[in-house]
Structures are given as C-alpha cells and as structure tokens.
Amino acid sequence: NAGVMQNPRHLVRRRGQEARLRCSPMKGHSHVYWYRQLPEEGLKFMVYLQKENIIDESGMPKERFSAEFPKEGPSILRIQQVVRGDSAAYFCASSSLGRVDAEAFFGQGTRLTVV
Amino acid sequence: AQSVTQLDSHVSVSEGTPVLLRCNYSSSYSPSLFWYVQHPNKGLQLLLKYTSAATLVKGINGFEAEFKKSETSFHLTKPSAHMSDAAEYFCVVSGYSNYQLIWGAGTKLIIKP
Secondary structure (H helix, E strand, C coil): CCCCEEECCEEEECCCCCEEEEEECCCCCCEEEEEEECCCCCEEEEEEEECCEEEECCCCCCCCEEEECCCCCCEEEEECCCCHHHCEEEEEEEECCCCCCCCCEECCCEEEEEC | CCEEEECCCEEEEECCCCEEECEEEECCCCCCEEEEEECCCCCEEEEEEECCCCCEEECHHHCEEEEECCCCEEEEEECCCCHHHCEEEEEEEECCCCCCEEECCCEEEEEEC
16 A cells, blocks of 8 residues: 655746646545745644545635545646745655544655745 | 644754654634654654544654643653654644644754764
8 A cells, every 4th residue: 555645756837837736645545735945944724625625725826726526636736937936845645534633644845846 | 723833943962862742823713733754855754643532643653742731732752762763843834724734844853973
C-alpha cells in the first residue's frame, strides 16, 4: 500500500504562471487535507476535501488558490498567477475518517519556488 | 482559540543522553495532542498522539510524551538519543473542528556524536 503520493516534489514557476500540485491519497482514504509550510514555521491548514466536495476551505487565500478532489484521480491544489510569497512547501495528508483521532498520513510535500 | 508553542527552536544533545522537547498548548476544551517528526527530504510521520486516554503516551522509536493539564504541557522525551533521531519535531493540537490540526513552529533536534 503506497503512502500518500505528491508530485512534483519540486516546482519552479515564474511570477504570473500557474502552479498545479497533485496529491494521491492512500488507498481507501476519502479525506484529503492540504497544508502550507513557510520557512521556519509550522504547517498551516488550507483546505479539507472529501471526494467531489470541499468541506472546509477557511485556510485558503480568497484569490488565486483553488482545490479539488474529483471522483477519479488525485486531488489538485491550483495556484494561479503565482507571486514570490507563494514560495513554500505544500503538504497533503489523507485519512480514512474526517476526525483528528484518525491518523492523517502525510506525503513528502511539494516545494514551490517562485522566481 | 487553540494554539501551540514549542519553547525551543533548536535542541542539541549528545548521542546516548536524554532528549526533552518542550510544548505548551492553549485550548478552550479537552484537546487531542500529537507529535510529528520530519526527517530531511521526507514526509511527516506521526510519533504519538494523546486523545483523552492515558496521560503518558508511548510512541514509536522509544519516544513518549506526558499530557499535563495543570501545566498545559505535552513535552516529548526519550531516555537515550540516537543519531537517527536528528530531525525536526512538531507539536500539534486539534483545532476547533474535529479534523483541523494546529501546528507549532517546530524544534530541530541535533545529535552530537
């Protein structure tokens, strides 16, 4: 059973381009969470999705950021018109239940660099 | 609001000596608490979790943590450090919802030979 798979591991984008980050949850997991980690900081919650539904996007910036988790395929975090401040590590986690006492398994992250 | 403070950004210990990573939390209700470890260029791994059962929680790789409500602390300890323990450690508390996690800023553990 492969763990949570994120790709790409590293992504470089010029200012104004779009970034697409992918996350394939563990087999059997229907709950996906995205977190952002800025340098020297802990992770910050962005969005929680179940298959085809956004449950909580309270941590997502209002503009340029969107997330989806389609019925088939990976979850996608999309950042339009990237700016330097978007440079960070983006982590995806998945769990079998939408509760904190259900262990969330994390991917290795995508490190986005905006130049 | 829930929050977590890791009191040391870096901790350096010699191999074979005890490890203590400190964490204080703030919560308006009984929280769930976790410690995660992040090795360089690897994902985050759950070390242990407290969810209102026994206050002394044992985790993987010889780590344990004690939940102390009176001190609002959840410090991570290990009796004897190993070189492979060098990593960054995150203390995490459950958020206002039953799925959100609130993360500390992390403590880098350095092991001296």
